[in-house]
Amino acid sequence: MSLVTLMGLGVRLGRHQALSHVDFSIDKGEIVTVVGPNGSGKTTLLRSIIGAQKPTSGKIVRAKGLRIGYVPQSLSIDATLPLTVNRFLNLPLRHDREVTEQALSVAGAQGLQERQMSALSGGQFQRILLARALLKNPDLLILDEPTTGLDQPGSAALYRQIEQVRSDLGTAILMVSHELHVVMSASDRVVCLNGHVCCHGTPEIVASAPEYRALFGSGTQGALALYRHDHDHHHHSHDSHSHEHGTCDHA
Numbered sequence: 001m002s003l004v005t006l007m008g009l010g011v012r013l014g015r016h017q018a019l020s021h022v023d024f025s026i027d028k029g030e031i032v033t034v035v036g037p038n039g040s041g042k043t044t045l046l047r048s049i050i051g052a053q054k055p056t057s058g059k060i061v062r063a064k065g066l067r068i069g070y071v072p073q074s075l076s077i078d079a080t081l082p083l084t085v086n087r088f089l090n091l092p093l094r095h096d097r098e099v100t101e102q103a104l105s106v107a108g109a110q111g112l113q114e115r116q117m118s119a120l121s122g123g124q125f126q127r128i129l130l131a132r133a134l135l136k137n138p139d140l141l142i143l144d145e146p147t148t149g150l151d152q153p154g155s156a157a158l159y160r161q162i163e164q165v166r167s168d169l170g171t172a173i174l175m176v177s178h179e180l181h182v183v184m185s186a187s188d189r190v191v192c193l194n195g196h197v198c199c200h201g202t203p204e205i206v207a208s209a210p211e212y213r214a215l216f217g218s219g220t221q222g223a224l225a226l227y228r229h230d231h232d233h234h235h236h237s238h239d240s241h242s243h244e245h246g247t248c249d250h251a
């Protein structure tokens, strides 16, 4: 059974139809990347899945007892506030030292406990957010644009870490990215959203292609992949976002 299934999900925000007719599901241990331009409803989709946004139409079915770990896109912490990594991980719930150490280790952030949150690099900060989400022992980890602000080697390293989480713990991963053509190569599926599911498919890793090398160089060890939009798909004619068959309207 899928961890989460969306059936014909529609979400209206004020007068804006953010999502229409979205059918989507994620299975145990799967890595799914959702791509889409700004304002395409990606955050609305995640908020619907975690239960923070009510659907206006359609249905969301979650597996019984499903535990979701959420890594927000950003979190601003007052730089003048003294807050160690260890204290941050123990807010609002205290955990045993071994538990936080284990989460930090899985997130690739061992040894950072006593560091100040404000002194962390962008990549370290993301790993701490990842460790914090892992403390819930999630079946599904949801990450909203986790590589925002990271350079390419930093993004590749974080993607490898996330892949490691899946192979160590079997956690399913749902990740959102505003990058339309560059995704985590370990994604089993890529779903392109534009108010509706525009197209979906697998990422392609063509590491030897000149196009890939021009984009990524050779320092990412295959952590990044090109996502080619699958243009061979149909759309519902009643969909307000629909576009001509055979095109992906933002590609």
Ligand SMILES: Nc1ncnc2c1ncn2[C@@H]1O[C@H](COP(=O)(O)OP(=O)(O)OP(=O)(O)O)[C@@H](O)[C@H]1O
Pocket (backbone or CB within 6 Å): 013, 014, 015, 016, 018, 036, 037, 038, 039, 040, 041, 042, 043, 044, 045, 178
């Ligand atoms: N309360 C609201 N009333 C009306 N429109 C809203 C409201 N909240 C969000 N929107 C609009 O809904 C659309 C979808 O927003 P959402 O944040 O889900 O998109 P997104 O794909 O995550 O975008 P981004 O990549 O910029 O984060 C946006 O165009 C946004 O302006």
